[in-house]
Amino acid sequence: MSNAPKPAAAATTEGTLANIVSHAKEYGFVFQSSEIYDGLAAVYDYGPNGVELKNNLKQLWWKAMTQLHQNVVGLDAAIFMHPLTWKASGHVDGFSDPMIDNLDSKKRYRADVLLEDKAAEHEKNGEIARAETLLAEMGRLLTAEDLAGVKQLIIDEQILCPVSKTGNWTEVRQFNLMFSTQVGAVAEDSSQIYLRPETAQGIFVNFLNVQKSARQKVPFGIAQIGKAFRNEIVARQFIFRMREFEQMELQFFVRPGTEGEWYEHWKTMRRRWHEVMGLPADKLRFHDHEKLAHYAKAAVDIEYEFPFGFKEIEGIHSRGDFDLTQHQALSKKKQQYFDADIDPETGKAYGNYVPFVVETSAGADRLFLATLCQAYQEETITEGEGEQQQTKTRTLLRLHPAVAPIKAAIFPLVKKDGMPEKATEIFNSLRHDFRVIMEERDAIGKRYTRQDLIGTPFCIVVDGQTLEDDTVTVRHRDSREQTRMPISELRGYIGEAVSFSRIFEQL
Ligand SMILES: Nc1ncnc2c1ncn2[C@@H]1O[C@H](COP(=O)(O)OP(=O)(O)OP(=O)(O)O)[C@@H](O)[C@H]1O
Incomplete structure (x- = not known):
């Protein structure tokens, strides 16, 4: 091998979101869905280069899960599921975001996002304690479902609508994010079903099928990549928040009492995965949730610093036995596992139990966007x-x-x-x-x-x-x-x- 003379070093700059969006379109990575009809908000198509990049990212996740771990196996569950699934999971009653409308601009916002943006503004101004207090207060109010309190906080923080620049707000209301449709040819016979808002439940309802057919012993995991659908209130930041998107989820089933160790294990592993994929350590951080979802005992986000700030790319949740217990109750089918290992304390087998779950849930589209933002550079070169x-x-x-x-x-x-x-x-x-x-x-x-x-x-x-x-x-x-x-x-x-x-x- 012989080398030609080395080119001079170059000065580089990163792209803004606007640069990246137009680059993604011009070079066949991402197009607005149905663009010839002026597009459909928060829905995007991947072009010839985009689909290759996305497939490669998904393959890296899939192999890192199923090929590197003997105790992680894959699944590809259907998007449509029995409607009781979503009753059991809590999505019918509780999968909603608090929304608020501005009466002057008629624009709709997520109340929690308005408050988070305000906290980020305080943080940027060096008012760290003020930002933390605001987030803690928001978490408290949302957990208590005190929507009037959330509105008051928006008023107290003097948050104005970015479009009308007024604080003329409606009450805060909950808005369910699930899309529904009908199955059955005849209207009277038809029943309402949902487009899945997360891939996780397809894994939970197959827990025993997979465990038995793949002859897995707890602890073991089921990995799945698939589409999920959410009727997001505000669609913005390009493919960061879409109404149809793809998730890459691992549900890891563990013996009750060991979930804390596994939660820490997967937290570390998943952050390291993003780093070896090329996202620099100083552009990644953990963010503990202010408000825990109904199923969660502990939850943390891995955030990446996008051109529009640090935002979630993956969530890691300790879900306890919430999901399997709920499915057991509604389906009336036991979701238990028999653990033949000997408990050193009692000298007897651990026996039957409903396993606890630690989940890692990454967005393929957000990972794609992070990868693109990280890779995009403008260089000044001398030739x-x-x-x-x-x-x-x-x-x-x-x-x-x-x-x-x-x-x-x-x-x-x-x-x-x-x-x-x-x-x-x-x-x-x-x-x-x-x-x-x-x-x-x-x-x-x-x-x-x-x-x-x-x-x-x-x-x-x-x-x-x-x-x-x-x-x-x-x-x-x-x-x-x-x-x-x-x-x-x-x-x-x-x-x-x-x-x-x-x-x-x-x-
Ligand atoms: N609307 C969306 N568009 C693209 N990706 C999404 C969307 N909602 C969730 N994801 C991805 O799925 C992952 C796991 O979903 P999860 O339910 O934990 O998200 P979330 O906490 O509701 O996200 P957010 O707080 O940003 O709405 C997220 O980390 C993200 O990468």
């Missing part, structure tokens, strides 16, 4: 020498090669002298293992730019020398350095860079 020297800005996505939509682009330097044929040969030799593309159009610099914009880690150039000695140059996206290497080494070289094991060995 050429002497009078030819020029400074320009290049935009690139510094995606980990394992998640990049395209692993390598193959370019014949010119469209003649047998170079396109040689490039095609290389393309054919790599395409079974990696997603690679071939590009012949435009000057080589333009072709590099196009690949930088979508995060392709390697560009392989076939030139005159290739035809003589079967070597190519490999241009590296991040450093812009070029390496000459034999064609026979490409497969191993790319394979090493994109392999998941390089990420997993750090876990």
Whole structure:
């Protein structure tokens, strides 16, 4: 291998949310749903590069769960479930957000989000204690379901509608977030069912099916990736808050009394997973919940610092035996596990019990957005020498090669002298293992730019020398350095860079 001269170092800046949204659209990552009809609020489609990136992220999660742990198995439950599921889980009666309307702008807001934003403002101004008091008070009022108190807090904090700039608010009301529809062809026979608002319940109702068929012993986990639907009151911040989104959930079943250790274990593991995936430690933090959900004994969010501040990407919850006990009561089917291990205190088997659950619940779309925000960079670079020297800005996505939509682009330097044929040969030799593309159009610099914009880690150039000695140059996206290497080494070289094991060995 030989190296060409090293390019000069570059100064980099991160993108704003507006930069990232327009980049995502222009380069085929994310489109507004039904855009030709002016779009549908809070619903998005993933384009050709977006679907590859998202699939790679989901695969990394799936393998980190099911492949790395003998005691975690997968499931793909249906979106529709028996309506009693949602009665048992508490969603019919309690899955709601407190909303408030501004009478002048007619805009609707989540009361808790208005208060959280205000707390973030206090924090930004250095008034940490004031922010903490506000969040604690909000948590107390929401737990007590004191909606009048929540409104009073909004008034006391002098929170104004961002649109009308007035404090002319309605009362705070609860708004159920579940979407419902009908099953059954004839209206009279039909019954109301819901689009699942979380994937977790599909796991709980299958707890015994999975445990028995996969011959698992507690502690063990069930992992699932799937769509969830919530009629979010306020849709904003791009794919951060969607009405149709995807969750990646692990429900981990443990012996009662051991949930505290497992909660800490999964807290640590999941944060580390985000770090090895490329989210820097100083842009991640834990945030304990001010208000616990009805099912939770302990709950923490992993937050990432998006361009719009620290926000949740994953929740870790100690759910106790709430879900299985509820399903047992409504279905009248025992949800017990027989634990044959010996309890050292009694000298007898632990026997029958309803396991406790520790949940890790990550949003695939929020992870996608965090990855995109982290990867997006604008660099000022200097190219050429002497009078030819020029400074320009290049935009690139510094995606980990394992998640990049395209692993390598193959370019014949010119469209003649047998170079396109040689490039095609290389393309054919790599395409079974990696997603690679071939590009012949435009000057080589333009072709590099196009690949930088979508995060392709390697560009392989076939030139005159290739035809003589079967070597190519490999241009590296991040450093812009070029390496000459034999064609026979490409497969191993790319394979090493994109392999998941390089990420997993750090876990
Ligand atoms: N509307 C949504 N759009 C995209 N992802 C979501 C949405 N709601 C939840 N998620 C993802 O699912 C994960 C687990 O869901 P959970 O019910 O814990 O979220 P949540 O606490 O209700 O989120 P938030 O407080 O932001 O509404 C979240 O960490 C997030 O990544």
